[in-house]
Amino acid sequence: MRVRERRGRAALAGVAVVAAVASGCGIRTTSVPVDAGAAPSRLPCSVAGADLASRAQQQAVPVRVYLVCASGLEAVHRAVPETGDKNPADSRVAVARALLNQLLAEPSATEREAGFSTSVQGPLAVSAGREGDPEGALRLSRQPEDLPAAALSQIVCTYAENSATADGGTVLLGGPGPYPVRRYACTAQLRERPDSAAPTRPAS
Template identity: 40%
Template sequence: MSRPTAGTARGRRAPLALACAALGLVSVSLLSGCGIRATSVPVDAGAAPSQVGCVLPDGRESPEAGDGVSVVRVYLVCGSRVAPVEREVRMPGGRSSAERLPVARKLLEELKHQPHAMEESAGFETAVPEGLTISAAGRDDPDEALRLSTPLDELPSFALAQIVCTFADTAAADADNGVVIGGPGEDGDQGGEDGDGGKGDGKDPGGSSVPLQRFECGTALRNSPEDAESAGTRV
């Protein structure tokens, strides 16, 4: 049997080298068959994509209360959750039920405002519709109830989460920091439409049999605001 000449061997190795080069980016295991040692060192694919921190810069000046101005937490949308920012707001004082409607209206106005430049740069935005209004309990509602001008199932879920978490632990909430809220009463009228001064009796003269729900601003609601509509319990 004749031995292959050197030229013949080189001729056979050339296609093999080309095949290995073609497979170089396909599989490490295939490369080992081409005489190239596999390595366990990971390939540097660049830095991981950055995520919005939902945190305002450390260098900013913190809001200060005084002269009738309170520092309040307003919950805004950031990414897939809602998170608080602090704002200076001229608020009615106290936690009495008499202050519930004025406080709720002030907070709702803050939620409807577009985020400040620094808040926007940190990734914050609002989902609360500009035309949304709020009124006090209807004639047949519990005193701690509040009614929105839009039914809850028509309100963006992120907006509902913003409202609940912003109202919690304020005079707009009940004694246990829950928020009892619903859409307009059955007759479509809203009670307590007494202007920004909040001087009316806050009761709807008509019926209000549209169900109310009680919400709490827990971790689940803050992290999964898309489920806000089903997070409440019927009152």
């Protein structure tokens, strides 16, 4: 019995030592799970100027498009051909198509190394709004709400930032169905969590 008692006391002493060490290291024990957020990413999420220059040599007008990086949205610089359209409505659609093509394109090798990817997948096209739509509306070939959340977030933020496709810092988007267009906003929360639903409100 005395041997067992001595062993029990030794075990309790060991537990006390471990607790003291943990306390000395500033570690608090808790029975409640702690959500510390996403683990920090080591991806740079930035592209060197050399890659931008190589794109600019082939194309003309500088633009910014939003890609996915480190579970968020980050803007990258691209360049697209000049539309040459003098009609604002025609120019808006031409720019919208050029921007969508950039989102559909596979990121460059430099962008991939920096951690960029795109969730926008084809087939997907964009056209002008139909009769009865508010001025500045754009229609996608798929209903916006049917797209993956991150893909729609990329489109919304890319369009909402470009002066040719934006409407007061938002974008008016609809689909091919008989549904009215809605106004989508690119918020800081959406850029941080593109997998969440894009905030919308009626077009009017």
